[in-house]
Amino acid sequence: MPEQQPRPGGGELAFYRGDLLALTREWTSLHDEELRRRAVKAAADRDISALVSLTTAYLSHAGASGVLTSPHTVAAYGRGVRQFLAWAETQAVSLLRPGRHEGQNFVNALLAEGRAPAGVSQRVAAASCLYRALRWAGATDATPFQDVRVPRDPTPGLVKRPPYTDDELHDVLQVADVQARLLLLLTAHGGLRISEALALRWEELDEGARRLLVTSGKSRKSRVVAMSTSLARAVRDYRVLYGPGGTEQLNGLRTTSPDRVFRFADPETARYHLGKAFQVAGVKFRGFHPGRKYAGTRLLGQVKDFGRVAAHLGHESVDTTRKGYAALPIDDLKGDLAGW
Known part of the structure; x- marks a missing residue:
């Protein structure tokens, strides 16, 4: 499934929301078994575009803001999903059957790279949304980020x-x-x-x-x-x-x-x-x-x-x-x- 990028910088917001709705319907119009099959195939093939598309569709269909989700949020979640998938590839993580420590392993790897806790939390939110989307599609029951903890940064934002x-x-x-x-x-x-x-x-x-x-x-x-x-x-x-x-x-x-x-x-x-x-x-x-x-x-x-x-x-x-x-x-x- 080709990935459709949101257009926060072009046209009117109505067009963006229309594109987001169209992308969502590419997944929600599928019968349950076909939805599950495509999600499983995307995970098995490590198809980044399809997995980002699935996450975006879930976000705009079942997320708190639905199709009113801001272009900034959609783009940020897309980047976070790509970063998690890149890490999972290097660690040979099974996307549909991840080990129970993989979520925290991802967090620890980001912290070891020197990433700030706030940035790590954003990436965890995106990766967690990916797994909610996979569960929504019926592709897995895995919840690798359920008990993940990101350390609090004691340094004030100012x-x-x-x-x-x-x-x-x-x-x-x-x-x-x-x-x-x-x-x-x-x-x-x-x-x-x-x-x-x-x-x-x-x-x-x-x-x-x-x-x-x-x-x-x-x-x-x-x-x-x-x-x-x-x-x-x-x-x-x-x-x-x-x-x-x-x-x-x-x-x-x-x-x-x-x-x-x-x-x-x-x-x-x-x-x-x-x-x-x-x-x-x-x-x-x-x-x-x-x-x-x-x-x-x-x-x-x-x-x-x-x-x-x-x-x-x-x-x-x-x-x-x-x-x-x-x-x-x-x-x-x-x-x-x-x-x-």
């Missing part, structure tokens, strides 16, 4: 992957073009995930009222986000050039519909454009999350309220904000205690 500094952002914003400037401020001031920024539509931006509406948040949750003064000005400058009726035409370069703010929807394309600004500024580009962490850390320093910061960043749990996105200075109480 220490492992710190936010950008004020000076770094200043230097990049000094040389960034209007597009890179808007991208950076949407993450570093608006606190948006890059997928949320790239999905924005013009009607969702109100720079006059200094607010925007996120309709493609994690778990499909919408939220209203307040804009900083700098972000509102960046939106205004970008709209003058590239908004409806703007002075510059981008339709010939678009891979998205004209009502979308950005002409591309692929995070890798955004990484390329923003990375150029960082390179010119002489600042190391460490991805988009350090921008969100900057927003969380700076906002927490002002409002001293993890709940409000979590709402700004779109976190369902305050613990997520506390563990990896915002922290108060270690001497935060110094001023409060000064008069004691």
Whole structure:
């Protein structure tokens, strides 16, 4: 069965979901015995494309989000399944009859390579999903990841992957073009995930009222986000050039519909454009999350309220904000205690 790649960077999300539904039906339309036969054959042949396809079909059919599973999640699970299968090949692991220690062996091998526990957990989630898909298809009863344990990483997320500094952002914003400037401020001031920024539509931006509406948040949750003064000005400058009726035409370069703010929807394309600004500024580009962490850390320093910061960043749990996105200075109480 040929593998169909999700298209997070092309067309509209509706097309992606349609492709995901079509892929799922390639498996769910089969009679139970044929479904089992194809899954068994894919495992016996170590057919990576077919096994990734089966996992994706299971994820979009029986997963928590179904066909609304994000392109990012689908791609991440695909990578994780491929990595597990590559390891299983080198260790001559029987995919349908793995030994009871194989799941933990996989974890230990990744840790021995120096992989961070968080990354190992992501790969285990993908491999575990592969086995749920194989059980769903009736190909095996094996549960090699049922009792697997990944060590907890005691190093705080802000220490492992710190936010950008004020000076770094200043230097990049000094040389960034209007597009890179808007991208950076949407993450570093608006606190948006890059997928949320790239999905924005013009009607969702109100720079006059200094607010925007996120309709493609994690778990499909919408939220209203307040804009900083700098972000509102960046939106205004970008709209003058590239908004409806703007002075510059981008339709010939678009891979998205004209009502979308950005002409591309692929995070890798955004990484390329923003990375150029960082390179010119002489600042190391460490991805988009350090921008969100900057927003969380700076906002927490002002409002001293993890709940409000979590709402700004779109976190369902305050613990997520506390563990990896915002922290108060270690001497935060110094001023409060000064008069004691």
